[in-house]
Amino acid sequence: MAAEKERKSSAVSDMGAWAMNVISSVGIIMANKQLMSASGFAFSFATTLTGFHFALTALVGFVSNATGLSASKHVPMWELIWFSIVANVSIAAMNFSLMLNSVGFYQISKLCMIPVVCVMEWILHNKRYSKLVKLSVVVVVVGVAICTVTDVKVNAKGFVCACVAIFSSSLQQILIGSQQKKYSIGSFELLSKTAPIQALSLLLVGPFVDYLLSGKFIVNYTMSSGCFLFILLSCALAVFCNISQYLCIGRFSAVSFQVIGHMKTVCILTLGWLLFDSAMTFKNVSGMIVAIVGMVIYSWAMELEKQSAKALSTVKHSLTEEEFEFLKEGVEETTHSRDVELGHTKA
Numbered sequence: 001m002a003a004e005k006e007r008k009s010s011a012v013s014d015m016g017a018w019a020m021n022v023i024s025s026v027g028i029i030m031a032n033k034q035l036m037s038a039s040g041f042a043f044s045f046a047t048t049l050t051g052f053h054f055a056l057t058a059l060v061g062f063v064s065n066a067t068g069l070s071a072s073k074h075v076p077m078w079e080l081i082w083f084s085i086v087a088n089v090s091i092a093a094m095n096f097s098l099m100l101n102s103v104g105f106y107q108i109s110k111l112c113m114i115p116v117v118c119v120m121e122w123i124l125h126n127k128r129y130s131k132l133v134k135l136s137v138v139v140v141v142v143g144v145a146i147c148t149v150t151d152v153k154v155n156a157k158g159f160v161c162a163c164v165a166i167f168s169s170s171l172q173q174i175l176i177g178s179q180q181k182k183y184s185i186g187s188f189e190l191l192s193k194t195a196p197i198q199a200l201s202l203l204l205v206g207p208f209v210d211y212l213l214s215g216k217f218i219v220n221y222t223m224s225s226g227c228f229l230f231i232l233l234s235c236a237l238a239v240f241c242n243i244s245q246y247l248c249i250g251r252f253s254a255v256s257f258q259v260i261g262h263m264k265t266v267c268i269l270t271l272g273w274l275l276f277d278s279a280m281t282f283k284n285v286s287g288m289i290v291a292i293v294g295m296v297i298y299s300w301a302m303e304l305e306k307q308s309a310k311a312l313s314t315v316k317h318s319l320t321e322e323e324f325e326f327l328k329e330g331v332e333e334t335t336h337s338r339d340v341e342l343g344h345t346k347a
Helices: 002-036 046-066 077-100 103-111 113-125 131-148 156-182 187-214 225-251 254-261 263-275 282-318 321-346
Strands: none
Touching: 002 046, 002 225, 002 263, 046 077, 046 187, 046 225, 077 103, 077 156, 077 187, 103 113, 103 131, 103 156, 113 131, 113 156, 113 254, 131 254, 131 263, 131 282, 156 187, 156 225, 156 254, 187 225, 225 254, 254 282, 263 282
C-alpha cells in the first residue's frame, strides 16, 4: 500500500516537472516574441537576455541556500566551469545558427539533437534503446519536421555553427543528468552552482555576441518601462524553465527531455494560431498529430522498459548471483536452440 502511494506521488511529481517545463518554456517564448519582434520592443539582444535569465536564477539559488531552503553540496570547480563553457557555447552557437541558416535548416538541426543524444549516451554511458523506443523517436522527429520545416537553405558557416550547436547542446543535457548522479546532488542545487558562472560569462561576452548577430550594442538601446517589465517577466519564467529542465533530465534522461520537449513545439504552434493569428495549415495539423502519436508511443515504450527492468531486478534480488547467472545462461541456451530448430525447419 505504501509502495503504491509512493509510486502515485512520484508520478504526480513527474507530471508536475513536465508541466512546469512546458508552461514556462511556452510562456518565455511568447514573452520573448513580444520583447524582440519589430512590432514589439525590438530588444534584439538574445545572448545578453540569457545572461539576465541566469543572473536572476543565481539570485534565487543564493537566497534559497542562505535561508536553508536548499543544501549546498560540493562539486569540483573545474566541473562547473566545464559545464558552463559547454552550456554557453550551446547558447551562442544556437543564436549564430539561427542567424546564418534558414528557419527550416535551423529546425532540422534542432531535431537532429535526439539521435545525437542517443548516440552520445551510448558512447559515454553504454546506454541502449529498444526498437520500440527508436521507432517512437523516428515518428516524433518526422511529425515535428512535417509541421515546422519549410524552406531549407544551407551554407558552410551556418552548417558548422549548427553542428557545434547540436553537439554542445546534446552534451550539456547529458552532463546535467550525469553530474546529478555522480555527486548525488539535486537539480536545483546543481543549477544554483552553475547559474552564477553562466550569468557572469554571458553578461561579459553577451553584448559582443549580440553585436555580431544584430549589429547593435545594448548600451545604445533606449529602454522603456514596458520593455523593462517584459524583461522581468522573461527572467521570472526563465527561472522556472531552468529549474524544470534540470528536474526533468535528473528524473528521466536527456533523450526523454528532447522527445517530450517537442510537445512545446506543438503548444507554440497552437498558441501562435490562437493569439497571434498565425496560419494553421493541414500540413501543420497532420505533423502535430504524428508528433503526438510518437510521444505516446515513446511514453509507452519507456514504461515497458521500466517494468521490465523492475521485474529483472526483483528476480535478481530473490536469487543468488550464481542462480541468476545460471538462469540467464539457461534462457540464452534455450533461445539459441530454438533458433537452430527454426533454421532446420526453414531448410
